Each structure stands twice: as C-alpha cells, then as structure tokens.
Amino acid sequence: MNTDALVQHFAEQTHPDELEQFDRSTLSQLLKEHETPFLVLDLQEVEYQYHALQNALPGVSLFYAIKSLAHPAVIRRLKKLGGQFDLATAGEVDLVKGLGVAGEQCIHTHPIKKDKEIRHALEFGCRRFVVDNPAEVIKFVPYKDDVELIIRVSFRSQDATVDLSRKFGCALEELPGLVDLAMSNGMTVSGLSFHVGSQSLSPFAQVNAIQASLAAMKEMAHVSWKWLDIGGSFPVSYQGPVMPIDDFCAPIREALLDVPEGIEVFAEPGRFISAPSMIEVLRIVGKAKRGARTWYYLDDGVYGALSGQMYDHAQYPITPLKPFDPTGDFFPSVLAGPTCDSVDVIDEDIELPDLAVGDVLVAKQMGAYTIASASEFNYYPKPKVVVVEDLIEHPEDES
Structure with a gap:
C-alpha cells in the first residue's frame, strides 16, 4: 500500500480502536498493581525496533541516541x-x-x-x-x-x-x-x-x-x-x-x-528505537461541560510525560482503555492536564465516546522525548516507569 493509499485508509477509519485485547488484558493487570499515571516500557519492543532498523541498514553501526530515552x-x-x-x-x-x-x-x-x-x-x-x-x-x-x-x-x-x-x-x-x-x-x-x-x-x-x-x-x-x-x-x-x-x-x-x-x-x-517502546496509562480525574465541548482532566499532562507535545512537536495517539464501538456516538472533547496552568491542554479538538471520572486512557508512542523533558510543576511527580517484556505483539511474528 503506497503512502496516499495509507492516508486514505486511515481517513476512512474515523474512530479506530487502537488497543488490541492483548494490550487491554495486560494493562488491566498492571492497573491493579500501579497507581496512574504510569509509563510502561516494553523491552521486547526496544529489541524489535533495533532489529528492524539494523535489517533496513545492514552493515551500518547503530549508536543509540541516549537523550531520547x-x-x-x-x-x-x-x-x-x-x-x-x-x-x-x-x-x-x-x-x-x-x-x-x-x-x-x-x-x-x-x-x-x-x-x-x-x-x-x-x-x-x-x-x-x-x-x-x-x-x-x-x-x-x-x-x-x-x-x-x-x-x-x-x-x-x-x-x-x-x-x-x-x-x-x-x-x-x-x-x-x-x-x-x-x-x-x-x-x-x-x-x-x-x-x-x-x-x-x-x-x-x-x-x-x-x-x-x-x-x-x-x-x-x-x-x-x-x-x-x-x-x-x-x-x-x-x-x-x-x-x-x-x-x-x-x-x-x-x-x-x-x-x-x-x-x-x-x-x-533515538526516536525510532525508543518511541514505540513506551505507553502511558492515565486516568480521568475530572469532567466538565464547557460550551459545546466536554473537558476531561487527566492525571498527567504537558508538564509531565506528555511534555513532548511542547518540546518535540509530537501529538500522541490517545484512546480509552475500555472497549468502545468505533461506529457509535462520539462527542467534541478536550483533554487537559492536572496542573493549574491553562497551557496544560493535551488536545482541544478530539472526538471521544462519553467517558466518566475514573475511566482510563492510554497514550501510545510515548518513549521518545517524553519523560526526558517532563517536569514536576505544581509538585506533581513525574510518572514512574514500569518495565515489562512483550506488551505489544506484532502480527508478522505469529506466522
């Protein structure tokens, strides 16, 4: 599939459900053990990305850019x-x-x-x-x-x-x-x-x-x-x-x-190896209707691990952990961080199903330039990192 076809493919899937059952079961277990927000570092994904790039550039010596993660x-x-x-x-x-x-x-x-x-x-x-x-x-x-x-x-x-x-x-x-x-x-x-x-x-x-x-x-x-x-x-x-x-x-x-x-x-x-290796698990701690949009306040934001939105020009894919119907009703929403600063807004134009305080969201591609630039503004601690093996499966590996 060429790039134009890929763009069209994604455009037709307005609300894809980006989490597989494998992700959900693993994350549900981690939620029993760890308080949100937390980051999940998948070492198998680090290894997968390293081998993918080495195979794409045979004979090239790879020096990992430590600053990314x-x-x-x-x-x-x-x-x-x-x-x-x-x-x-x-x-x-x-x-x-x-x-x-x-x-x-x-x-x-x-x-x-x-x-x-x-x-x-x-x-x-x-x-x-x-x-x-x-x-x-x-x-x-x-x-x-x-x-x-x-x-x-x-x-x-x-x-x-x-x-x-x-x-x-x-x-x-x-x-x-x-x-x-x-x-x-x-x-x-x-x-x-x-x-x-x-x-x-x-x-x-x-x-x-x-x-x-x-x-x-x-x-x-x-x-x-x-x-x-x-x-x-x-x-x-x-x-x-x-x-x-x-x-x-x-x-x-x-x-x-x-x-x-x-x-x-x-x-x-740096990014190619580290970005896919980490996700963040966040929880909705507040909900308010402001004008035509529903504001959801999360327990981490752009002063924390989502800091890459400010410093790295990245917009992370964020989706609810609980299963939802991709063809169901979606509503104009805003995702905001927990701090008192009005700049702490993650997404001002996202459509989401109706969610409740306490619901969990998952942000993907969170490995590169996220925790690296996170602060402790308002004395919110940086999210901890939970290290796991094999959180993400690759379909091509199953054949």
Whole structure:
C-alpha cells in the first residue's frame, strides 16, 4: 500500500480502536498493581525496533541516541544486542559507564562542549568527538594525541519535524578550512557527520547529504577517512502513517553503495528505537461541560510525560482503555492536564465516546522525548516507569 493509499485508509477509519485485547488484558493487570499515571516500557519492543532498523541498514553501526530515552533498562538491552551509544553530556557518560558500557562503544556527538566535559569523556575512554566550528577544534589542541575528530556538516531538510541543522553543523564550503585547522594543529580528522533532522518524512534529504559528504571526502583525499555518520531522522507513526522503515531506508542503502571500502558508516537512531517502546496509562480525574465541548482532566499532562507535545512537536495517539464501538456516538472533547496552568491542554479538538471520572486512557508512542523533558510543576511527580517484556505483539511474528 503506497503512502496516499495509507492516508486514505486511515481517513476512512474515523474512530479506530487502537488497543488490541492483548494490550487491554495486560494493562488491566498492571492497573491493579500501579497507581496512574504510569509509563510502561516494553523491552521486547526496544529489541524489535533495533532489529528492524539494523535489517533496513545492514552493515551500518547503530549508536543509540541516549537523550531520547535514557532509561537504564533500554541501555542494558541494547548493550546486550551489540548496540553502541551516542553521548552528548557528562551525565550520559556517567550513566553508560555505570551500566558497564565501554568508552570505545561510544561517540560523543555534542558539537559544543566544556573543557571538563572533554576530559571527562576521555577519562571514560571515549575518543571520538564531533566538532563543527573553529573554536571547538581549538579546544582539542591539548588532547590532540588522544582524540579523533568527526566534523559535522549542516544539511537542512524541509521534511523533518525537528530541524537539527539550524543550531549545529558547518556549511559545506567551510569544511576544508576546519579540516586544515585541525590537521595543522596536529589533530586527527577521521570522519564526517550530519543530522538532517528528527522525524523526517522523506529519506531524500539524507540521501543528498550522503552524496554531498562522499563528494567532499573524495575532494579531500589527503585525509584518512574512517567514518561517515548519517545521523538519525528515522520516523515513527504518531497520528498518521509513515513509510515502513525498510522502504524509508531503501534509497539510503542505495546511496551507501558508493561509500569507499574502509569507511565505516554510523547512524544515531533515538526516536525510532525508543518511541514505540513506551505507553502511558492515565486516568480521568475530572469532567466538565464547557460550551459545546466536554473537558476531561487527566492525571498527567504537558508538564509531565506528555511534555513532548511542547518540546518535540509530537501529538500522541490517545484512546480509552475500555472497549468502545468505533461506529457509535462520539462527542467534541478536550483533554487537559492536572496542573493549574491553562497551557496544560493535551488536545482541544478530539472526538471521544462519553467517558466518566475514573475511566482510563492510554497514550501510545510515548518513549521518545517524553519523560526526558517532563517536569514536576505544581509538585506533581513525574510518572514512574514500569518495565515489562512483550506488551505489544506484532502480527508478522505469529506466522
């Protein structure tokens, strides 16, 4: 089914019931054990997503972007699978170090670092660092014998929900100057990197960036290139369909056929691995009729785990836990969070069946950039994370 057909398919299902019986029975049991709101982290889903991306990008080394979901259970599972890690801060260094990850299994990708952060990563054993400007290159002069630099180039993408080349990355024409600056100061330049943006709906910005990076490497033949880091961008479905990961990666795989022998390709998936791995279980704590709409007040909102709606431009699929008739009556509704701030509104234009105080809702795709940016505004605690195995079944696995 092509993308247009998928869009039409979803449009025709105005009120799909997104929870299967398997989900409901498991969540009903968890509700007996845990007070809402809570997040459910499914480690089998982490593993499923990791293998799906590895199969779509054979031969590419996957460095999980810890910032998307820095839960120890996720890191342990990916370490067990042979995954590697994309670090950006001293706190992330300490996290993976405490979980037995070795420094050589990591790359440090934050283009801007304090000197003490460089030293901290080096003491851990991480020696691959990303830079994107002359001032950052000069910071590494005292450590020139201990580091290998990866220079980040900016490639903008209109297809990405989150633009990650606005804040970081040098212009392509600035690249030779940065390489010369590093090498003239006795440093080793070993790679290029880019990140066209998070949640990209098309792979072609990444394809163009690969082609431009390979052309730049060829022009600078005096550099002993070892690595090409193609970043993240791999999408997941929130409210609408996205390309299946194998289809998304097909043109990327084709572009990577031109990578010269001896150059290893990295990727930095975060969202693709973490987003589908977690759901949130919430409860309706208040109900009011205001004008033509029914307002439902939940026990978590945009100051909590749903913070990704503010910071990550995400709109999470939310559905009642109890079964409902998709062809029955639905009413204009508003979902609001529990805090006293009027900005704490999750959805102002959602149609729902008639619900009651005490009913439970489930938000899906809650793994990426949710608990990571949650606060404790109004002294509401962040939702706890309950770790399980195999909450979500995949029909293709049953054959």
